[in-house]
Amino acid sequence: MSKLASFFGQKVKVINLGIPSFAEDLRQQGVEAIHTEWRPPAGGNKKIQALLARVEVWQGQVKAAKGAR
Amino acid sequence: MVVCHLIKKQTYFDSVTLMLIGSQVKKLEGIENAVVGMCTDYNIDSLKRLNMYHQDFVGLTPNDLIICIMGKDKATADAGIAEVENRLKSRKPAGGTSAELPPSTQEEAARRLPEANVVLISVPGEYAAREANQALQNGRHVMLFSDNVSIDEELQLKTLGVSKELLVMGPDCGTAIINGVPLAFANAVRAGDIGLVAASGTGLQEVTSTIHRLGCGVSQAIGVGGRDLSEKIGGRMTIMATRALAEDPATKVIVLISKPPAEGVLKPLFAEFKNIDKKIVVYFIGADPKIIEDQGFVAARNLEDAAIKACDLSRKTSHKPEIADEAIASLAAKQKMTGKNLRGLYSGGTLCDEAQRLLQPVIGEIFSNTPVKGCKEMADVYKSSGHCIIDLGDDNFTRGKAHPMIDPDYRSERMIQESADASVGLICFDLVLGYGSHPDMAGEMVSAIKLGQQKSGNRPILAACICGTEDDPQGYQQQKAKLEEAGVVVFPTNVAMVKFAQHCLERK
Structure with a gap:
């Protein structure tokens, strides 16, 4: 069975980023959900965000290369 | 000032x-x-x-x-x-000690709940892809509620999702029910053996709610975002989700709801379906059902019909619409239109689309801010003229404002405005219940109706359809009773309400 089909039937646990009521609704239904007080990265500074994005791409490439070894 | x-x-x-x-x-x-x-x-x-x-x-x-x-x-x-x-x-959440303060990043949240398997993202669009990418890299499924995510970002995310066999539901995906859990805007529906994949938010809500009210249930309801079946995205999530439903022992019937796929996507999609040993109901909104039937699949004519056909296959018995055509005609026969025009005030985009498609061949000229084939663009979306069917959840009305399923203000204002127009004989609107939606939309609409009637003295016929179930936080019957008390004729589906509108307009 595929990985996705095996996921069906498992208990859903949620990380919520953004609208807080989505996490509140889930908790009211007894679903484990953690709400994140998310805010734009790098204090909203677009130049630093662009640099961060480049670092993240680089980190992803390093991770993929390690995985391939 | x-x-x-x-x-x-x-x-x-x-x-x-x-x-x-x-x-x-x-x-x-x-x-x-x-x-x-x-x-x-x-x-x-x-x-x-x-x-x-x-x-x-x-x-x-x-x-x-x-x-x-x-x-x-x-x-x-x-x-x-x-x-x-x-x-x-x-x-602001109450937080005494620093240990109680909520996490401020996805990484921190994942450290506190490492077994989390879904990340629900509703941050501004420009940041959403970054968060979704991070979730996928860490092996978590994504529901991307955010809009304003570019199609290139969507392609990158879905390619990654497919390679890791992880769902990317969205962008601009408002509804999903995964393993019995309603995510974002979804209705409380019974568990069952009907699995759905949809590139339409309110379409999915209408079909899952109808399935529930007809006595059947849902295994999974997977939203894939409106662009999934475009040429560029190539139906990546639709195909992956359908394959998984085909393997899922809890799913007996599969339903697909979408706008007609791009030419290049239709062939591989049907080829994929042919390998599936389960019944498949397809509703391509606005497309000729023959293209589906010719391939040996069950074609639905509208959202209500998709639910009925799925229930028929699930139970191997015949299901009927919740309200018969004769009963709708008889309700219309009791009404008298004081003006000649129809106004539709929708919060659900697919429901607005469906109303236009069903009414245009019958009543002719219809204006809309989101016109379908045969209907005309409104000259001014803030001022109606003639028959108008309006999607109040469209970008024109929601820039800087919450969606009308959450914030009733503009629709209330519009209800009063339309009531004041003596040419209006019929106002139709939808009420979308469920998680995420306003706690008492019926109450808000009734207040606006009463105010409109007091101000203008006009008494147009009022009709509403309720997309929801008794188990929704707002309670179907409670919302219905509030509307009926204010003289609104209430229908269980949009299709039934539209048939009523058709009878009223033909009788005028």
Whole structure:
């Protein structure tokens, strides 16, 4: 069975980023959900965000290369 | 008029919370306008457009909050600011010690709940892809509620999702029910053996709710975002989700709801379906059902029909619409139209689309802000003329405002405006219940209806359809009773309401 089909039937646990009521609704239904007080990265500074994005791409490439070894 | 403002640096709230507070404070006595928002380019443009901009806003970042109120005098505007602050305080989660403070990043949240398997993202679109990418890299499924995610970002995310066999539901995906859990805007429906994949939010809500009310149930309801079956995305999520439902022992019947796929996607999609040893119901909104039937699949004619056909296959018995055509005709026969025009005030985009498609061949000229083939574009979306069917959840109406399923303000205003037009004989609207939606939309609509009738003295026929179930937080019967008490004729589906409208318009 595929990985996705095996996921069906498992208990859903949620990380919520953004609208807080989505996490509140889930908790009211007894679903484990953690709400994140998310805010734009790098204090909203677009130049630093662009640099961060480049670092993240680089980190992803390093991770993929390690995985391939 | 006096404009006062308050800046709260490094204080972040999500846009829905801020838009709702701004909308509530705007209603207070003596307040002309209220902009409560993070210092984004869009909000700065709005402030300039509304003549509420101030030099103090220069150099602020999207992490800084602006509260800006236009009032009849300084005292009123200051009181408005104080009211916003009070409302914001009540929204902040109580946190005594630092251990109780909520996490501020996805990484931190994942450290606290490492077994989390779904990340629900509703941050501003420009940041959404980054968060979704991070979730996928860490092996978690994604529901991407955010819009304004580019199609290139969507392609990158879905390619990654497919390679890791992880769901990317969205972008702009409002509804999903995964393993019995309703995510974002979804209805409380019974568990069952019907699995759905949909590139339409309210379409999925209408079909899952109808399935529930017909006595059947849902295994999974997977939203894939409106562009999944485009040429560029190639149906990546639709195909992956359908394959998984084909393997899922809890799913007996599969339903697909979408706009007609791009030419290049249709063939591989049907080829995929042919390998599936389960019954498949397909509703391509607005397409000729023959293209589906010719391939040996069950074609649905509309959203209600998709639910009925899925239930028939699930139970191997025949299901009927909740209200028979004769009963609809008889309800219409009791009504008298005082004006000749129809106005449809929709919060659900697919429901608005469905109403246009069903009514246009029968009543002819229809105007809309989101016209389907055969209908015409409204010259001014804020002023109706002739028969108009309006999607109030479209971008025109939601820039800087919450969606009409959450915030009833503009629809209430429009209800009063349409009631004042003596040419209007029939007003139709939808009520979408469920998680995420307004707690009492029926109450809000009834207040607007009464105000409209008092102001104008006009009595157009009022009809509503309720998309929801008795198990939804708002309660189907309670919402229905409120509307009926105010003289609204209530239908279980949009299709039934549209048939009623057709009878009324033919009899006028």
